[in-house]
Amino acid sequence: MRNIWTIASREYKHYFISPIAYVVAFLFLATVGIIFALTILNANDSALYYPSAPDASSVTGPMAFLLLLTSPALTMRLLADEQRMGTMELLLTAPLRDWELVLGKWLGAFLFIATLAGVSLIFPLILDILIDPGIDKGVLFVGYLGVLLVAAAMLGLGVGISAMFSNQVAAFFVSLVIFVIMWWLIGVPASLLPNGGEVFRYLDMASHFYESMIIGVINLADIVYYLSLTALGLFTGTIAVEIRRWR
Amino acid sequence: MIRVEGLTKDYGSRRAINALTFEAQQGEVLGFLGPNGAGKTTTMRILTGYMPASSGRATVAGYDVMEESLEVRRRVGYLPETVPLYTDMTVFDYLKFMANLRHLPDAEARIDETLELVGMADRAGGYIGKLSKGMRQRVGLAQALLHRPEVLILDEPTIGLDPGQVVEVRNLIRDVGRERTVLLSTHILSEAQQICDRVLIINKGEIVAEDTPSNLQMGLEGATRLLVRINGDTAALLEKLGELEGVQTAKPGAEKGEIELNLATREEIRPEIARAVVSGGFDLLELRPIGMSLEDIFLQLTRDNSAGGKSKE
Incomplete structure (x- = not known):
């Protein structure tokens, strides 16, 4: 556990001196903020169509989508850069298990996203003040839990992909393509196929969030889905590091 | 360890x-x-x-x-x-x-x-x-x-x-x-x-x-090679040193007044060589073993290790 924390805290601190992390943080919070502001400004007009006050989903909805674009930027260098700089040799000859290294890298990135999510709590807080008698705290809690689970899964897969490359740009694009497939494209066969579409529907990353957690519904299947993807990513990363040793 | x-x-x-x-x-x-x-x-x-x-x-x-x-x-x-x-x-x-x-x-x-x-x-x-x-x-x-x-x-x-x-x-x-x-x-x-x-x-x-x-x-070679430096012409001394017991060959060295001896033995025969030089009427200026430098050994061994052989203790 101590090794994981040592790796994670270095990564976490590194984000605060990395320009890419600041760009990610800015885009993430600015976009969520703009969408949130527009939602509030248009609340009266849209009340005609949506006869209810805005809730936390106006924040968690865009956040989950933004993770699709930002998490590859946060994970791309995690292991690929160690390989490029030669520091992988340092880590792989330190008394550190391969899975501890991969898990530590993931945890550092996850804590960074969690920090951004924490900062974004300012928006639901404002909403809570504006709306009488306040927003539904259940929707808020489950929505944020969903965002963190989506982040965990994307960062897990991103770390796994980063472990396979020495070039962080390659790691970025491969992660992005995989996320686009899992977020959007995998849902297409689900709606087209007369039979057997359930498998694709289950694999659809977006539906596990937008059909349940965003409106405050907790399904065990959704939680298991995101945790399984996280574990798959971390396992892939560990195997990729292991394979590096053999090459 | x-x-x-x-x-x-x-x-x-x-x-x-x-x-x-x-x-x-x-x-x-x-x-x-x-x-x-x-x-x-x-x-x-x-x-x-x-x-x-x-x-x-x-x-x-x-x-x-x-x-x-x-x-x-x-x-x-x-x-x-x-x-x-x-x-x-x-x-x-x-x-x-x-x-x-x-x-x-x-x-x-x-x-x-x-x-x-x-x-x-x-x-x-x-x-x-x-x-x-x-x-x-x-x-x-x-x-x-x-x-x-x-x-x-x-x-x-x-x-x-x-x-x-x-x-x-x-x-x-x-x-x-x-x-x-x-x-x-x-x-x-x-x-x-x-x-x-x-x-x-x-x-x-x-x-x-x-x-x-x-x-x-x-090295293999260095232990059995000696350099003799005298004051004067080496031609007359070459034959005399070549006939000494334990000396395999004697040939002129790279510099004037130098003789290189290849020995057939690892025993100490430098006193005999010194006496032979002096009794022949020459002034002995230097007498020392020629060791190969580590560079020479390295080059020789790495040039062709299949022919180079091993020198393990």
Whole structure:
């Protein structure tokens, strides 16, 4: 556990001196903020169509989508850069298990996203003040839990992909393509196929969030889905590091 | 402290090292010499647990490098050829990170001590990215020494250092080597001569010679060759010396007044030679064995190791 924390805290601190992390943080919070502001400004007009006050989903909805674009930027260098700089040799000859290294890298990135999510709590807080008698705290809690689970899964897969490359740009694009497939494209066969579409529907990353957690519904299947993807990513990363040793 | 038996590593169809067998004891500095691509780095990477061997066995500090890799890594300090540093960290933070990975209890005191040892105490707060190559090399060395390892493995430790720093680092390695086992690779032969108790010459993945630098220098040839320098013409003396018992051949040397003798024996016959020179009416200016330089031995052994033969003790 101590090794994981040592790796994670270095990564976490590194984000605060990395320009890419600041760009990610800015885009993430600015976009969520703009969408949130527009939602509030248009609340009266849209009340005609949506006869209810805005809730936390106006924040968690865009956040989950933004993770699709930002998490590859946060994970791309995690292991690929160690390989490029030669520091992988340092880590792989330190008394550190391969899975501890991969898990530590993931945890550092996850804590960074969690920090951004924490900062974004300012928006639901404002909403809570504006709306009488306040927003539904259940929707808020489950929505944020969903965002963190989506982040965990994307960062897990991103770390796994980063472990396979020495070039962080390659790691970025491969992660992005995989996320686009899992977020959007995998849902297409689900709606087209007369039979057997359930498998694709289950694999659809977006539906596990937008059909349940965003409106405050907790399904065990959704939680298991995101945790399984996280574990798959971390396992892939560990195997990729292991394979590096053999090459 | 390091025991290697039949260690072999294949990269696909290419054999990087072939059935290496050697040992290094505590308190010994073992030099690993060889041209680029000879298999030095591969061997070191296997010994430090970075990569597994294809076959064979190696133990470091009593632990098997493949079966008990973590135990080995706890006890080894390793400086790879490309010094692995995080350039965005300060020297202190970098060493603190490594100390945490090694679970050192008194990390800060150890860091201060080690920085003092490598002469970097005044640069603890500096960013590694701003340091010169020589200083980075010393930070790498500090990282390897931080946990006071039983075994120190250094891949080209003095590369990129200026002459003053080279002397300091060599002295440091010699000091460390008094209590610990040090395995260092180099292609600087004079370095091996100065700091290694024993050298191991490796070429194309195989050990072609293993001995102390001085024994290697005496070499097969060097022990049985003598140089005689006299004042005057050597022609008249050549025949006389060639007839002496124990002398195989006598031929003129490279310089005027020099004679090179190939001896048929390893016994001390220099007094007889000296007497023969003086009784022949010549002035004897010099009489000394001609040892091959380590460079000569290295070149000869690595030029064609299949024909070169082995000179193991």
